[in-house]
Amino acid sequence: MSRAGNSFSEQKHKAGASGIRSKMRLMLILTAIGGGAVVIAGLALLLIEIEDTIFARGAVVPEHTYEIVGHLDAQVKKFNFRTGDDVKTGDVIAELDTRSYESSAIAADAEIKELAAELELKKTELAILEKEPLPKELWYAAMNHKEASERSKRLLARLDRSKKLQLVSAISLIEFEKVEMEAIAGEGELARAKKNLQIVNSGLGKLYIAKAKREIALVEAKLAGKKAELAFLQKCIRDCRIVAPADGRLVLLPSKNSWYVSQGKVAAIIAAGNKSRARCKVDVNVVRKVKPGQLVRVTSDVYNRLQYGEFLGKVRWISDVPDDTDPNQIRYIVEVELDPEGFHLKYGSGVEVAIITGKQPAMFALLNLTKESEDEELRRRKLSTPSIYEKPEKPVKTVKK
Numbered sequence: 001m002s003r004a005g006n007s008f009s010e011q012k013h014k015a016g017a018s019g020i021r022s023k024m025r026l027m028l029i030l031t032a033i034g035g036g037a038v039v040i041a042g043l044a045l046l047l048i049e050i051e052d053t054i055f056a057r058g059a060v061v062p063e064h065t066y067e068i069v070g071h072l073d074a075q076v077k078k079f080n081f082r083t084g085d086d087v088k089t090g091d092v093i094a095e096l097d098t099r100s101y102e103s104s105a106i107a108a109d110a111e112i113k114e115l116a117a118e119l120e121l122k123k124t125e126l127a128i129l130e131k132e133p134l135p136k137e138l139w140y141a142a143m144n145h146k147e148a149s150e151r152s153k154r155l156l157a158r159l160d161r162s163k164k165l166q167l168v169s170a171i172s173l174i175e176f177e178k179v180e181m182e183a184i185a186g187e188g189e190l191a192r193a194k195k196n197l198q199i200v201n202s203g204l205g206k207l208y209i210a211k212a213k214r215e216i217a218l219v220e221a222k223l224a225g226k227k228a229e230l231a232f233l234q235k236c237i238r239d240c241r242i243v244a245p246a247d248g249r250l251v252l253l254p255s256k257n258s259w260y261v262s263q264g265k266v267a268a269i270i271a272a273g274n275k276s277r278a279r280c281k282v283d284v285n286v287v288r289k290v291k292p293g294q295l296v297r298v299t300s301d302v303y304n305r306l307q308y309g310e311f312l313g314k315v316r317w318i319s320d321v322p323d324d325t326d327p328n329q330i331r332y333i334v335e336v337e338l339d340p341e342g343f344h345l346k347y348g349s350g351v352e353v354a355i356i357t358g359k360q361p362a363m364f365a366l367l368n369l370t371k372e373s374e375d376e377e378l379r380r381r382k383l384s385t386p387s388i389y390e391k392p393e394k395p396v397k398t399v400k401k
Helices: 002-047 100-130 139-169 174-203 202-241 360-365 372-385
Strands: 049-069 072-077 092-096 239-244 248-252 266-283 295-300 311-318 333-341 350-361
Touching: 049 333, 092 266, 100 202, 100 266, 139 174, 266 311, 266 350, 295 333, 333 350
Parallel strands: none
Antiparallel strands: 049 266, 049 350, 072 092, 092 239, 248 266, 266 333, 295 311, 295 350, 311 333
């Protein structure tokens, strides 16, 4: 009995040891299989390449945008178009009030006519002066001086005789005083004639002509100033219109609500061009990977993705300055040129932009690394640090002659 019990216990012990070995073998096999699977998965992640795509929200924008700025402060009289209407080059979008400028222009035109008449009168006076520049009282200055000189000599001689006669009481005192007064008047007339002759000899006629020419120049300057003022007022009247600078669609008309245009403020915005574009904002951490010409897939909010699919495009432009609308997030504007495939992408409608920056191993994507970053780092190091394998250039020796 004891031998049979011992045999059973030995068999039981051997069976337990055999089960443990079987479990260990199974664990080793599973571990090996798991390790191999991890290695195979790692190799697959390194060998399999996926698209490196940057997603961003944006909006459809026109090819060209024209902002019409008000040149003056004015009230709007009439709107000829509404937001969304198509306009042609030269179309008057809105007409402004011009009454204040028109009244000033009428007054300036009247002053121009008065100055023109005054200018003709001054020119006529100059023509007369060039023939006879001296006034009428100076026309015979030399002759008057000669006559006054002769008369004065005779009166002085008569006065001298009268003095002698009065001493011997040949004439009365009254007669002597009368002769004396005539001599004094003759001397005064001679002095005036002499002065007039000096004025004539001093070139007074030339001075009169020069004065007349200066008056003509003054009137001409006033006339030119008034004409410039009238031209400015006429320009203001012409500017009292909001005119379309190009063919396009009127996308914004801020003055429609206020019926008032302010100087320096946007009065209307026109979208023009035949190409469709979209603008999105890309985060600063990935904007370095965006390059012009990269393929883009765009989903429009207007057209259902399941029904219409995606629109293709390419990167056209990347801004060098970050967008300042959100101070808490640094993002750069990227403009994409789209192929609408015959569909009308409405301006301002939202889009989901997927920028394909290239392909990279799946492992890089899991670790948030990019081959582009590695290449850029190698390039930067190569530019900043010379290779130890590069032979330094030998200095060039200069030989003095």
